[in-house]
Amino acid sequence: MTQSEELYRTVRLIRRFEERAIELVNSGEIIGGIHPYIGQEAIAAGVCAALRVDDVITSTHRGHGHVLAKGADPARMLAELAGRVDGLNQGRGGSMHAADFGLNIYGANGIVGAGAPIAVGAAWARMGAAANTVAVSFFGDGALNQGVLLESLNLAALWHVPVLFVCENNGYATSLTVADGVAGSAVARAAAFGIPAVTVDGADPAAVYAAAVAAVEECRAGRGPAFIECITYRFDAHHTWEHKARVRYRDPEEVEAGRARDPIDIQGARIDGGVRAEIDAQIERELDEAVTFALGSAKPELTGAMDYLYATGLRGRTGVGEMVV
Amino acid sequence: MPRLSYQKALQRALADEMARDAAVCVFGEDIGVGVNNVTTGLLDRFGRARVVDMPLSEQAFTSFATGAALAGRRPVIEFQIPSLLFLVFEQIANQAHKLSLMTGGQAHVPVTYFVPGSGSRTGWAGQHSDHPYSLFAHVGVKTVVPATPQDAYGLFASAIRDDDPVVLFAPAGALGIRDDVDFATLAPVPLGVGTVRRSGDDVTIVAVGHHVQTALAVADSLADQVSVEVFDPRTVYPFDWDSLAASLDRTGRLVVIDDSNRTCGIGGEIIATAAERMRLISPPRRVTRPDGAVLPFAHGLDQALQPSEAQLIAAVLEVVKGVL
Numbered sequence: 089m090t091q092s093e094e095l096y097r098t099v100r101l102i103r104r105f106e107e108r109a110i111e112l113v114n115s116g117e118i119i120g121g122i123h124p125y126i127g128q129e130a131i132a133a134g135v136c137a138a139l140r141v142d143d144v145i146t147s148t149h150r151g152h153g154h155v156l157a158k159g160a161d162p163a164r165m166l167a168e169l170a171g172r173v174d175g176l177n178q179g180r181g182g183s184m185h186a187a188d189f190g191l192n193i194y195g196a197n198g199i200v201g202a203g204a205p206i207a208v209g210a211a212w213a214r215m216g217a218a219a220n221t222v223a224v225s226f227f228g229d230g231a232l233n234q235g236v237l238l239e240s241l242n243l244a245a246l247w248h249v250p251v252l253f254v255c256e257n258n259g260y261a262t263s264l265t266v267a268d269g270v271a272g273s274a275v276a277r278a279a280a281f282g283i284p285a286v287t288v289d290g291a292d293p294a295a296v297y298a299a300a301v302a303a304v305e306e307c308r309a310g311r312g313p314a315f316i317e318c319i320t321y322r323f324d325a326h327h328t329w330e331h332k333a334r335v336r337y338r339d340p341e342e343v344e345a346g347r348a349r350d351p352i353d354i355q356g357a358r359i360d361g362g363v364r365a366e367i368d369a370q371i372e373r374e375l376d377e378a379v380t381f382a383l384g385s386a387k388p389e390l391t392g393a394m395d396y397l398y399a400t401g402l403r404g405r406t407g408v409g410e411m412v413v
Numbered sequence: 414m415p416r417l418s419y420q421k422a423l424q425r426a427l428a429d430e431m432a433r434d435a436a437v438c439v440f441g442e443d444i445g446v447g448v449n450n451v452t453t454g455l456l457d458r459f460g461r462a463r464v465v466d467m468p469l470s471e472q473a474f475t476s477f478a479t480g481a482a483l484a485g486r487r488p489v490i491e492f493q494i495p496s497l498l499f500l501v502f503e504q505i506a507n508q509a510h511k512l513s514l515m516t517g518g519q520a521h522v523p524v525t526y527f528v529p530g531s532g533s534r535t536g537w538a539g540q541h542s543d544h545p546y547s548l549f550a551h552v553g554v555k556t557v558v559p560a561t562p563q564d565a566y567g568l569f570a571s572a573i574r575d576d577d578p579v580v581l582f583a584p585a586g587a588l589g590i591r592d593d594v595d596f597a598t599l600a601p602v603p604l605g606v607g608t609v610r611r612s613g614d615d616v617t618i619v620a621v622g623h624h625v626q627t628a629l630a631v632a633d634s635l636a637d638q639v640s641v642e643v644f645d646p647r648t649v650y651p652f653d654w655d656s657l658a659a660s661l662d663r664t665g666r667l668v669v670i671d672d673s674n675r676t677c678g679i680g681g682e683i684i685a686t687a688a689e690r691m692r693l694i695s696p697p698r699r700v701t702r703p704d705g706a707v708l709p710f711a712h713g714l715d716q717a718l719q720p721s722e723a724q725l726i727a728a729v730l731e732v733v734k735g736v737l
Contacts, residue, residue: 144484146480175517176517177515177516177517177519178517178518179517180514180515180516180517181515181516181517185515185516187515187516187519187520188519189483189516189519189520190519194480194483194520195512195515195516195520197508199503199507199508202476202503202504202507202508204473204476205472205473205474205475205476205477205479205480205504206476206477206479206480206483206508207480208473208477208480209476209477209478209479209480209481209482209483209484210480210481210483210484211480211484212477212480212481213480213481213484213485213486214484216462223480235472236472236473236476236504239468239470239472239473239474240473240477242468242470242473243468243470243473243474243477246468395514395518396513396514396516396517396518397513397514397553398513398555398577399513399518399521399522399523399576399577400575400576400577402555402577402605402651404553404651405654
């Protein structure tokens with residue numbers, strides 16, 4: 089498969105995965121809902137295509153795209169969203185905490201900006217090793233106002249830590265616009281720490297990929313962190329909860345205009361129509377199987393609700409007050 | 414026999430663990446110069462790659478340690494003041510602690526957080542005098558409060574070797590304690606195992622951290638009236654309930670001295686558990702800081718809000734009423 093076809097496959101897989109996941113939210117199979125990544129697929133696809141398996145990523149509450157693009161099995165991912173034992177996290181994490189440490193996916197995260205220092209620490213710990221791995225911290229424009237993110241930029245810049253900061257600027261921190269929430273700009277914040285920063289079209293997988301390849305090369309070469317701001321648009325709700333709550337903060341015209349620049353169409357137009365149809369069909373089969381796998385997987389035994397709380401296997405007392413087991 | 418101070422024991426444990434395991438590294442503020450006398454000499458011995466002076470970015474460097482731990486290191490973080498743990502509660506309670514369960518056991522976060530000088534240091538006022546070990550016990554983060562130099566060494570070593578996050582509180586009131594110690598006997602002390610510091614028949618005092626000394630002093634001063642057993646849990650979470658139950662089987666009476674604020678302090682949990690499950694022949698008592706205590710600056714006021722020997726004596730006498 090050519091690089092263009094790979095990128096198309098990834099954005100298409102994420103899109104269809106999210107659409108299938110929303111169906112499962114609506115049918116009640118996925119409890120609690122999800123933060124759909126629809127519209128932002130080019131970023132995960134473009135950045136992760138520039139990474140190796142041994143590179144680390146930390147993700148966000150809107151993390152399905154990153155986890156899939158880094159190579160996680162869609163069937164096990166979907167099983168995780170459905171809270172099943174065959175899920176990536178055995179049903180203990182769900183949408184906001186999906187992780188696959190075998191692929192160095194250190195997890196989605198429920199707290200905005202929280203993944204950034206984890207990525208910096210992981211990359212720092214591996215500095216000096218022969219493999220020259222990098223870590224990528226994905227975050228949204230909302231995280232630009234988290235102190236911990238700015239602190240992380242400082243640490244990474246100070247010690248030339250090989251971290252790529254990827255800001256997905258979709259214009260909104262839930263309902264708060266960037267204009268109302270961010271003074272200055274994303275790239276200016278990075279530049280203030282001496283971190284090279286570029287802004288790219290986050291709807292274009294190839295543009296993101298090119299920027300990521302260049303940035304990752306700098307990181308691997310030991311020239312310190314890099315920062316990419318991807319301008320993007322979230323096609324769907326902040327969270328599927330919005331489908332029912334009907335909170336209004338975007339004009340329909342704006343949403344329509346945002347959806348007009350669709351990463352799937354942009355990348356799809358770059359590949360052969362026959363190949364595209366084949367990829368599409370293959371993804372449908374894969375996702376059909378993933379849904380079957382996820383819904384066929386068992387729900388966790390209730391007696392295991394406290395499993396994995398401690399690495400050492402410590403068991404605390406239960407809620408009805410038995411002595412330590 | 415050589416004398417070992419509590420503070421030197423911490424220093425020795427950290428240095429020994431760093432020498433034993435190259436994955437152990439230490440992060441903190443002013444640790445290169447060893448401003449708290451625990452990291453003294455480590456920079457020269459182990460270098461900047463393992464002894465990292467951090468900018469004043471507690472939140473970032475706490476999760477930085479989580480990231481480093483996920484990538485195979487065993488970071489130890491020194492916090493200069495106990496209240497900094499409030500600042501990084503998100504990073505410890507909500508990130509490091511939850512990762513193992515949330516990832517279905519994929520992630521382990523072997524990070525040790527330690528405060529050399531927790532509780533009141535006299536004259537440091539409201540924002541430097543907290544003792545929030547009960548907060549971490551409540552969350553379920555492994556929490557140790559060593560009372561003696563030997564335990565400071567042994568519990569610190571065990572905390573660093575543990576595969577889970579562990580918070581170690583070294584009470585300011587214990588840092589100056591010196592004991593005669595055969596250095597060859599210094600060894601890890603298992604987490605979650607309490608110890609009887611003094612045996613007695615009439616009443617069990619559970620004393621946390623530096624208040625083990627308070628309890629021993631009270632046991633001495635009441636020796637001709639009451640036979641006091643002093644139980645030091647050493648680890649407040651997980652708590653050694655079995656050993657407490659064994660002590661209460663003997664004494665049947667319970668007093669707790671706990672430098673936490675009263676509501677939801679570990680003292681309340683100890684009494685509740687004893688009331689539910691253990692042998693008690695008279696109503697138990699606890700001596701704690703007041704509800705919602707903020708230690709005022711003026712020396713007398715600072716002292717007035719901390720559990721005292723006099724309060725402990727009164728509580729013990731109340732609990733043994735009728736025995737005397």
